[in-house]
Amino acid sequence: MRVGWKYGLAIVFGAGLLAVAAGWVVTRASPPFAPGDRQFEGSGDPVRGQLVFNAGDCASCHATPGQPDRLRLGGGLALASPFGTFRPPNISPDAIDGIGEWTVVDLANALIGGVSPKGQHYYPSFPYTSFTGMTVADVKDLHAYLMTLPKVSGRAPLHHPSVLFRIRRFVGFWKLLFFQEHQTGARFTGDPLHDRGAYLVESLSHCAECHSSRNVFGAIRRATRFAGGVDPQGTGFVPNITQDRLGDWSEADIAKTLTSGDTPGHGRVGSSMADVVTNTAMLPTGDRAAIARYIKSLPPLPTPRP
Ligand code: HEC
Numbered sequence: 001m002r003v004g005w006k007y008g009l010a011i012v013f014g015a016g017l018l019a020v021a022a023g024w025v026v027t028r029a030s031p032p033f034a035p036g037d038r039q040f041e042g043s044g045d046p047v048r049g050q051l052v053f054n055a056g057d058c059a060s061c062h063a064t065p066g067q068p069d070r071l072r073l074g075g076g077l078a079l080a081s082p083f084g085t086f087r088p089p090n091i092s093p094d095a096i097d098g099i100g101e102w103t104v105v106d107l108a109n110a111l112i113g114g115v116s117p118k119g120q121h122y123y124p125s126f127p128y129t130s131f132t133g134m135t136v137a138d139v140k141d142l143h144a145y146l147m148t149l150p151k152v153s154g155r156a157p158l159h160h161p162s163v164l165f166r167i168r169r170f171v172g173f174w175k176l177l178f179f180q181e182h183q184t185g186a187r188f189t190g191d192p193l194h195d196r197g198a199y200l201v202e203s204l205s206h207c208a209e210c211h212s213s214r215n216v217f218g219a220i221r222r223a224t225r226f227a228g229g230v231d232p233q234g235t236g237f238v239p240n241i242t243q244d245r246l247g248d249w250s251e252a253d254i255a256k257t258l259t260s261g262d263t264p265g266h267g268r269v270g271s272s273m274a275d276v277v278t279n280t281a282m283l284p285t286g287d288r289a290a291i292a293r294y295i296k297s298l299p300p301l302p303t304p305r306p
């Protein structure tokens, strides 16, 4: 009997080891693009890159807080969330503290794969869950533009993630469950204006990252996508922008809000949406019209209860 008991223990121990080894393998960060990937050959266009930068709202998170220049991307803003406080890093072209030494492939792996040049996972407070839908051409242009911006020295303070996510490797489990490379919620119909809007709303401008509710792991609950939710700081409620609530708004009304912040009820958007509007106001008219068309096409969903 004693032999059987020891045998059982060995099996349990072996199975445990196997599970740990399997966990280690499946949570590995694998960058989507290899160094020197041919798709990224040739230089990007910094003028188009500026448009990508504005549509992506990068300055709202990465501009150095407490100074007026939104193009000084020194990072450091505190982003509070139920999973700790995160600090967008310095993404200025400074070679030491920023991303001056990054190749365009490094940038693509960060935005599309959520993987750093060192092969670590990024926390999803960096909305790569949306940026993952970006095109190679847009990443190239964005990289060219970022390299024209002022170099800022100094690093952002460290993140303070909650206990569960102290170890970055654990983000690998989160990604297994809630992240699919190159996949966003975008629906395409063949109408060029609608489809451009789908790309902007679902990927670059990441509207659903704020206008949705999240599950206990902080991932967007699909049934509430665009239907509104508590803001990440937990202080306010981001409105439903599906047709359940914006049924009375025309495409022109939505485009106007994205230009001036004015809403049809003679109001004005505030809080983090005011920053979004600073960016969308700089887009070409056609892109705001595209966003408006796609938003008008979102099927009505009831506002979730906070
Ligand atoms: C909602 C806030 C937010 C927005 C918007 C945002 N980022 Fe970030 N970004 C972050 C956070 C937070 C991190 C840090 C993630 C981590 O350390 O795991 C980050 C990390 C990065 C990194 C990695 C830098 C490094 O040193 O490893 C790059 C590059 C980056 N962001 C570029 C961009 C670009 C380009 C845009 C616009 C297209 C953008 N980000 C928009 C929050 C944001």
Ligand code: HEC
Residues within 6 Å of the ligand: 201, 205, 206, 207, 208, 209, 210, 211, 231, 237, 238, 239, 241, 254, 257, 263, 268, 269, 270, 271, 272, 273, 276, 280, 291, 295
């Ligand atoms: C950083 C978070 C964030 C992002 C990203 C964001 N929004 Fe908003 N949005 C808000 C908040 C917060 C409000 C409420 C503003 C207020 O309280 O005045 C809002 C309000 C709005 C409103 C007004 C709704 C109403 O009933 O008054 C519209 C329309 C809107 N957003 C559309 C968009 C679109 C389109 C995008 C993507 C291009 C987007 N938002 C991206 C946070 C965000």
